[in-house]
Amino acid sequence: MHWKRIARVGAAALALATNAQVCAQTGSAPSRNVLPIPAPAFDGSIAQDVSGSRPASPFRVTAPANAPNVFLFMSDDVGLAMASTFGGPVPTPNLDRIAQAGVRFNQFHTTGICSPSRAALLTGRNHHNVGFGHLADLPAGYPGYTAQIPRETAPLAEILKLNGYNTAMFGKTHNVRHADASLAGPFDQWPTGQGFEYFWGIVGGDSDQYQPAIYRGTTRLPDVAEDAPMMEARMASEAIDWVHNQQAAAPDKPFFLYYAPGSTHAPHQAPADWIARFSGRFDGGWDAMRDESFARMKAQGIIPESTQLTARPAEIVAWDSLSPARQRFAARSMEVAAAMLAYQDAQLGRVLDELERTGEGRNLLTILVIGDNGASAESGNEGTLNELGKINGLTEDEAWLTSNLDRMGGPMTYQAYPAGWAWAMNTPLRWTKQYASMLGGIRNGMILRWNDRAAAPGSVCARFGHLVDIAPTILEAAQLPVPARVNGVAQRPMDGRSLLSTLEACTPDHTRTQYFEMGGKIGLWHDGWFLAQDDGRTPWMLAPPADASRDWQLYNLREDYSQSRDVAATNPAKVAEMVALWEREAEANHVYPLDHRFGFLRAAGHRPQGRSQFDYWGKGVSVPAQSAPMFAGRSFTLSAEIAPASADASGVIVAYGSRFAGWSLYLDKGRPMFTYAASTHPDDMVTIRARNRVDPGKPLVLRLETPGPRQGATLALRSGADTLASGSVRSTFLMPAGLGETLDLGRDTGVDVAAYPGGEDAFAGEIPHVAITLDPPATRGAH
Structure with a gap:
């Protein structure tokens, strides 16, 4: 028998068997959701034995009846x-x-x-x-x-x-x-x-x-x-x-x-x-x-x-x-x-x-x-x-x-x-x-x-x-x-x-313990009491003052909704009880070790360590800024092999960050340009321009040199031994802004770094290779 006929017969037999199984399970005619399929004509050319088959009904997990949308x-x-x-x-x-x-x-x-x-x-x-x-x-x-x-x-x-x-x-x-x-x-x-x-x-x-x-x-x-x-x-x-x-x-x-x-x-x-x-x-x-x-x-x-x-x-x-x-x-x-x-x-x-x-x-x-x-x-x-x-x-x-x-x-x-x-x-x-x-x-x-x-x-x-x-x-x-x-x-x-029962009646719940901790600041709610310890670090500081007091404070929130009265001095036994409870909760929930630092001073395990050479192949590449080279306080060299579509092509070669903190290397009708923006303030935005068009037969090289984080830098655009443009910035940034910005090749995604020629950032041509080499970290001038 031809293989197509075998497939037809097999599929029909399976459908029929599935239909019969539904009947056996329900004791009634097939569900309206199961279409009855006539048995195919059988010419005896193949053996058919389904006595040992137990086909299953189609199955999909369904939510409980009347489960709400959420x-x-x-x-x-x-x-x-x-x-x-x-x-x-x-x-x-x-x-x-x-x-x-x-x-x-x-x-x-x-x-x-x-x-x-x-x-x-x-x-x-x-x-x-x-x-x-x-x-x-x-x-x-x-x-x-x-x-x-x-x-x-x-x-x-x-x-x-x-x-x-x-x-x-x-x-x-x-x-x-x-x-x-x-x-x-x-x-x-x-x-x-x-x-x-x-x-x-x-x-x-x-x-x-x-x-x-x-x-x-x-x-x-x-x-x-x-x-x-x-x-x-x-x-x-x-x-x-x-x-x-x-x-x-x-x-x-x-x-x-x-x-x-x-x-x-x-x-x-x-x-x-x-x-x-x-x-x-x-x-x-x-x-x-x-x-x-x-x-x-x-x-x-x-x-x-x-x-x-x-x-x-x-x-x-x-x-x-x-x-x-x-x-x-x-x-x-x-x-x-x-x-x-x-x-x-x-x-x-x-x-x-x-x-x-x-x-x-x-x-x-x-x-x-x-x-x-x-x-x-x-x-x-x-x-x-x-x-x-x-x-x-x-x-x-x-x-x-x-x-x-x-x-x-x-x-x-x-x-x-x-x-x-x-x-x-x-x-x-x-x-x-x-x-x-x-x-x-x-x-x-x-x-x-x-x-x-x-x-x-x-x-x-x-x-x-x-x-x-x-x-x-x-x-x-x-x-x-x-x-x-x-x-x-x-x-x-x-x-x-x-908390669903509160729709029927809002009854107090004082038999409960809940700890709080973030960046070394501590809280504990227990049966209406609140234990607190602060470290003196304000939200705009990266570390607490060395002389900050870290005394325990105690509040009775049943009587003091806003945490206005510290009653620790008159309730030493309660403080001791709450501190012991805090220790238990901290251990059980993996809170230790406490780290009072914030931002750059905190552990930076998300950054690539020890890498100084980065290679990118082809335009259309976008890398989250935090996974890109760590430019903060580092001198670096960027070498780009480019193939413009024409002598007067425009567009972004490499862009990093945005106008709020970022830089961009791009062409304006064939002429290389580089914009560095430490902020949108005019004194913090510098653009250097080459007078001559780029030579596509030579790598276009950007060199930025800085003595350290947040300090000034010198800029130079080069093609082979020729310096095409140079300049300086008064201050470099530590990290690009905003937090969703990327390192891009052939475009500038998100917020643009510069006002690009004609309002277009897409590079007209190809970018076969970009290499970025970081100098060793500066050992002086860090803030």
């Missing part, structure tokens, strides 16, 4: 008292409407900084317990600081996916080490390796909102046109499109949609018309705003009537101490930040509206975490037009700041507001982001809604809550247990508790 939202760097939903000055009507139908938590807690909070949220485990004791940017060789979620702590998305959910993530992930953020991977810690079937967003701490470094899955997307919508609007559209497609393909399958905007983290950027809405709103300053927010929060029942307003820390300057010029800049910076949150809320509203319009909101568990930590004070008392400016050693005088007032929030600034505004946005609490020892760093608003199940809609719940509680809450709503094994790997227990 919409999980977490914003970035939003303090407790920023959104109107919790008494803040920024109108957030879409957060408000969810709050009015659900329950608000006024004692919900995060970890104090970004990566650890996101790891705790998505796994239901303490951040050190899943290797995220600190930022993904700064891993170390200890179990609590690997910046890699182990297989023994499977993320929520993986659990839901394996139990019949579709899963998607939109926005910011900050749980991928820089060493793993390139095309080389590995990709197991990317969202698509952590249970999300679809990912669209940024990988890293922040990104420009006009030209974000967007990935779909693990693939970097091309830059968009300058007039394209900002990232927030694009993200909302992407989420809506995904839901449309998911429901078109599987309307009976529930989804888990994690929506994590990166906005409200620096850079603060927003549409001009949204910024204009807040004109003059913050002219009174942060001291007055804190008083205003405190009164609103009491009036709205967000905080207890007995709450005390904590004093401004001595390290944060008073508003009245600023010059008029500094006040104008500071007020404008808060207008931009407020516009950014309001714009974010509007885009969130688009997604929520569409879920309601399409019917997906009929059975929707909505959890909104308002901030992954407290508001950020990392730009110090001055604020900045360039987020990484302080790290790069730049100073911004009043004249420069005020000359940029009309550009603030636009694509030419990468700003962050002064520390005073962060403190005000955390009213009535102490301090800001990075403080695991102070409630201003770890207490954030949270809203829980599941359809109309809230017994007291619009109420404020004072139960203790933490990010580790979110995963157990979602699993309970989905009627799924916390698994003992995932993909064959035994699992560690989750550290959180479900």
Whole structure:
């Protein structure tokens, strides 16, 4: 018999047998989902014996009946008292409407900084317990600081996916080490390796909102046109499109949609018309705003009537101490930040509206975490037009700041507001982001809604809550247990508790222990008491003062909502009990060793060590800046073999970073040019130009020489023995800005370093080879 006939007969027999098996299992006629197939005519030319066959029915895991769709939202760097939903000055009507139908938590807690909070949220485990004791940017060789979620702590998305959910993530992930953020991977810690079937967003701490470094899955997307919508609007559209497609393909399958905007983290950027809405709103300053927010929060029942307003820390300057010029800049910076949150809320509203319009909101568990930590004070008392400016050693005088007032929030600034505004946005609490020892760093608003199940809609719940509680809450709503094994790997227990019962009744939960630690700052919540130890390092410092006091502090949060009264002196026995409990929790969760340093002073295990020679082959190469050569304080030689398409070709040969800190080697109608930008200040941007066209038969060589980090440098462009152009810069930068920028060949992705000829950065021609050689590290001049 011909092989095609054998295949037809075999397929038909299998279909018939499958149909019969369904009948036997159900005791009835075949299901309407199984098409009856007539038995084929059999000519006796082959033997047919199916007596020993046991064909299986098609099988797919389905979610439990009535399992809800899940919409999980977490914003970035939003303090407790920023959104109107919790008494803040920024109108957030879409957060408000969810709050009015659900329950608000006024004692919900995060970890104090970004990566650890996101790891705790998505796994239901303490951040050190899943290797995220600190930022993904700064891993170390200890179990609590690997910046890699182990297989023994499977993320929520993986659990839901394996139990019949579709899963998607939109926005910011900050749980991928820089060493793993390139095309080389590995990709197991990317969202698509952590249970999300679809990912669209940024990988890293922040990104420009006009030209974000967007990935779909693990693939970097091309830059968009300058007039394209900002990232927030694009993200909302992407989420809506995904839901449309998911429901078109599987309307009976529930989804888990994690929506994590990166906005409200620096850079603060927003549409001009949204910024204009807040004109003059913050002219009174942060001291007055804190008083205003405190009164609103009491009036709205967000905080207890007995709450005390904590004093401004001595390290944060008073508003009245600023010059008029500094006040104008500071007020404008808060207008931009407020516009950014309001714009974010509007885009969130688009997604929520569409879920309601399409019917997906009929059975929707909505959890909104308002901030992954407290508001950020990392730009110090001055604020900045360039987020990484302080790290790069730049100073911004009043004249420069005020000359940029009309550009603030636009694509030419990468700003962050002064520390005073962060403190005000955390009213009535102490301090800001990075403080695991102070409630201003770890207490954030949270809203829980599941359809109309809230017994007291619009109420404020004072139960203790933490990010580790979110995963157990979602699993309970989905009627799924916390698994003992995932993909064959035994699992560690989750550290959180479900908060789902608070929809029925908000009862206090004082029988609980939860530790906090970030960068050596310590906190411990136990049955309503809070133990704290600070190290004196402010968020804008890289290390604590040598003489800083590290005394234990104790607060009774049952009576003192804002952590205003240290009662350690009158409760020595309680302090001793809490310290012993802290030691136990720290040991159990891999918190040790403590490291009080931040930024460059902290372990840098993510950087390639000992390499001085780098070779790149062909244009189209993009390498994350943190995986590129470490140029900080190093002299180097760049040699490029190029083949321009014509004598007057233009385009980028190699670009690194952006206009906020970066450099670019490119052609302008055949003439080589090099731009070095330590910032957008005119004195920090230098361009050298060759008069003659490049000779494609000779390598084009760039030579940069510097005596050390943050110092000046000499520049030279050469072709063979000929010097084509030369110049100097007054200061070099330590790291490029922003955090999603790359080293690119044949283009300049993200934010451009320079204003390229004709507005085009693509190189016209080929780039067969680029070699970069670093000189040995400088031994003098380092700061």
